[in-house]
Amino acid sequence: MYIVAKRFIANDAEAEDVVQEAFIKAFSKLEQYQAEVTFGAWLKRIVINTSIDTLKANKKRLIELDEAHLKIVDNEYDDKWLVDDTVTINDIKQTIDNLPEKYKYVVMLYLLEGYDHQEISNILNISEVASRTQLYRGKKIVQEQLTKKQHGTRY
Structure with missing residues (x-):
């Protein structure tokens, strides 16, 4: 659960506090x-929500896209995104970590945590359309950054 919190909270001590707070919340709401999901999945969701609440409390608000400017993204054609064999998981995680917040959390929840768009929309209080759009745009930025790195134009 600490590793899950660290994906959202950069500071080690603050991530530990988040995990502790999440365990207290879980215990008090046991x-x-x-048992609709495994206990671990239930607890993980509490840790993620607590992490996001902590970010909000620290004035690191999640930026919601204006619903009027969203377009629906067809993910059928977007699911094939491959990276070069030389790109490591650490490269991908670092690139995701450098994304703007409005994309970062959706990409992390979808790619790293395995949540679907309905779950992400509930966690982040955004629409499923916003979740899909932010994922599409975030993944596009990740691909571009990793391609730049591969061709030596980054760093």
């Missing part, structure tokens, strides 16, 4: 656990 009667609400319905």
